[in-house]
Amino acid sequence: MNPKNWIMITSSSSPETFAIMTNDRIAWTCTCFCILIASVAAAVILLYNKTKKQERQQQLKPLPLPPMAPYTFLQIVHHLTGPDLPWFFLRISRAPNIGPIFRIQMHPLSSLFGRIITANNNCNWGPTFVVTADAKLAQMVLRDSANYKHPCVYGRFEKVGGRSIFSTEGARWHHARKAVSPAFHSKQIARMNEVVSCQIRQWMDNTFTPLYVNTGTPFDPSEELLRQMLKGISLAGFDYTISEEEVEMVLLEISIAFREILAQSINPLRDKFSAFHAAGRRMMLSSARAHKFAQSVLDHYRRRSNSMNSTIISEHHNNMIISMIANNDQYQSDDERCSDIISFYIAGHDTTAYTLAWILLELARNPAEQSRLREALRRASVDDRIHTPELKHVIKEGMRLHPVGTNIWRTLDKNITTEDYSIPKGAHISIATLSIQRNAEYFEDPDEFRPSRWEDPSDAALSAFLPFALGRRNCVGQSLAYAELYNTLAILLVDHEFRVVDEGRVDYFVTLKPIGVKLIVNKVEQ
Numbered sequence: 052m053n054p055k056n057w058i059m060i061t062s063s064s065s066p067e068t069f070a071i072m073t074n075d076r077i078a079w080t081c082t083c084f085c086i087l088i089a090s091v092a093a094a095v096i097l098l099y100n101k102t103k104k105q106e107r108q109q110q111l112k113p114l115p116l117p118p119m120a121p122y123t124f125l126q127i128v129h130h131l132t133g134p135d136l137p138w139f140f141l142r143i144s145r146a147p148n149i150g151p152i153f154r155i156q157m158h159p160l161s162s163l164f165g166r167i168i169t170a171n172n173n174c175n176w177g178p179t180f181v182v183t184a185d186a187k188l189a190q191m192v193l194r195d196s197a198n199y200k201h202p203c204v205y206g207r208f209e210k211v212g213g214r215s216i217f218s219t220e221g222a223r224w225h226h227a228r229k230a231v232s233p234a235f236h237s238k239q240i241a242r243m244n245e246v247v248s249c250q251i252r253q254w255m256d257n258t259f260t261p262l263y264v265n266t267g268t269p270f271d272p273s274e275e276l277l278r279q280m281l282k283g284i285s286l287a288g289f290d291y292t293i294s295e296e297e298v299e300m301v302l303l304e305i306s307i308a309f310r311e312i313l314a315q316s317i318n319p320l321r322d323k324f325s326a327f328h329a330a331g332r333r334m335m336l337s338s339a340r341a342h343k344f345a346q347s348v349l350d351h352y353r354r355r356s357n358s359m360n361s362t363i364i365s366e367h368h369n370n371m372i373i374s375m376i377a378n379n380d381q382y383q384s385d386d387e388r389c390s391d392i393i394s395f396y397i398a399g400h401d402t403t404a405y406t407l408a409w410i411l412l413e414l415a416r417n418p419a420e421q422s423r424l425r426e427a428l429r430r431a432s433v434d435d436r437i438h439t440p441e442l443k444h445v446i447k448e449g450m451r452l453h454p455v456g457t458n459i460w461r462t463l464d465k466n467i468t469t470e471d472y473s474i475p476k477g478a479h480i481s482i483a484t485l486s487i488q489r490n491a492e493y494f495e496d497p498d499e500f501r502p503s504r505w506e507d508p509s510d511a512a513l514s515a516f517l518p519f520a521l522g523r524r525n526c527v528g529q530s531l532a533y534a535e536l537y538n539t540l541a542i543l544l545v546d547h548e549f550r551v552v553d554e555g556r557v558d559y560f561v562t563l564k565p566i567g568v569k570l571i572v573n574k575v576e577q
């Protein structure tokens with residue numbers, strides 16, 4: 052045997068030979084070992100790939116689009132633009148064969164051919180409009196900051212006052228929202244709330260007590276509170292004492308403009324030829340008047356700032372909504388500033404006033420709940436009244452049953468899948484808060500006013516409570532709104548009793564409103 056084929060392995064510590072092997076045997080063993088390793092690796096890779104492929108196939112398994120609500124384009128447009136909209140969505144979401152997530156027919160051809168085109172409810176042309184009464188999907192859509200407000204839905208609000216913080220996206224929205232946020236920090240809220248409470252007390256002394264409490268004359272809570280909240284936001288956020296004439300003018304012009312916007316969204320011709328008919332021109336006049344009013348608020352602020360000695364300008368003066376708007380130099384013009392002033396005036400009074408009116412109506416309908424709340428308020432010290440759990444539960448329950456912003460729209464930036472459906476990028480999703488907050492899956496007896504349900508709410512109930520929306524485009528004014536709701540209700544309920552004379556009716560355009568309600572109020576002695 053060739054000695055080269057021998058390998059002598061020696062140890063430095065011990066020179067004795069302890070192993071001898073041939074190169075062939077080493078090569079053979081190594082090859083076998085490599086083959087074994089390679090086979091095991093290949094098997095592992097194959098198995099891994101197979102599992103991944105199965106997973107991918109499961110993921111790719113095309114989930115269907117949500118079911119189509121059985122209505123034609125014209126019927127949908129009729130409901131989508133009318134006061135019945137929130138209830139229409141609620142009815143569909145409760146239909147057993149549809150469920151909480153459904154599509155609505157919006158492509159233009161279906162208006163011509165109706166059901167022929169939508170045969171089998173399976174026509175996927177045109178933009179996808181999905182409505183959700185499902186809280187999980189709503190949370191998913193609202194929390195994803197890439198989803199956005201689309202001009203086809205929010206653009207129409209620009210007819211009153213132009214492009215604003217409420218309607219736009221991108222840099223225009225971003226700088227406005229960023230600049231105004233400090234106006235809603237807790238110190239500012241406390242101050243604004245003090246101003247609004249003062250306003251309510253003045254109204255109670257001058258109007259509420261002499262006109263309604265002392266005489267027993269019924270009053271309309273929406274009409275009264277709209278005016279007080281408008282005066283309150285004007286003084287607290289804009290340092291502007293709005294006159295009675297201006298209050299009436301603002302309320303009238305906003306209402307005229309919104310009604311016409313609604314009419315134009317039913318009839319696109321009315322929209323295109325707005326300048327050629329009287330109602331269209333009247334809407335433009337409303338918008339111009341709203342702008343003129345906003346400009347006078349801005350001018351008033353500037354005059355006041357100039358007249359103040361710079362050393363005595365208070366922190367509050369610098370942190371009001373109006374200061375944030377007036378001093379934000381990223382606005383291109385005063386016109387843009389005025390658009391945001393109008394938005395804050397609108398968003399800051401109508402929502403809070405109607406929420407208060409709904410809660411008063413529910414308490415008047417439910418005397419036992421009203422007494423329970425009054426007793427709790429009376430047990431607490433004056434400062435602690437707003438912290439009583441009973442008040443918190445009444446407010447949450449009122450906002451659950453009557454979310455004034457019942458229809459929040461977002462457009463999807465990417466495809467999303469729920470457990471049952473897949474919804475494509477670009478779809479417009481309506482977060483139907485009224486339907487979500489009255490979904491029996493989250494709330495037992497969902498149409499009943501039952502404040503005690505908030506004593507120990509389930510996680511599902513908490514996640515289905517969305518009156519201020521969520522995420523990047525949530526309500527910037529919600530801390531102020533809560534402060535106003537707590538204080539106003541504590542002041543009103545502690546020594547007054549409300550009874551219903553007329554339930555009125557529900558109206559919906561932009562917000563959900565109790566219209567024509569009449570309540571009688573009595574003083575309840577301590």
Ligand code: HEM
Pocket residue numbers: 216217218228284288394395398399400402403406454455456458459460518519520523524525526527528529531532
């Ligand atoms: C109970 C009272 C209120 C409710 C229920 C409410 C509800 C909402 C909701 C649901 C939105 C989102 C709308 C959408 O995306 O379509 C919103 C946005 C907004 N709210 Fe409120 N709101 C209330 C009070 C206020 C107050 C007091 C202010 C200001 C003083 C305010 C200012 C705004 C503004 C400026 C936006 C637009 C924010 C943005 O898009 O970045 N809101 N509100």
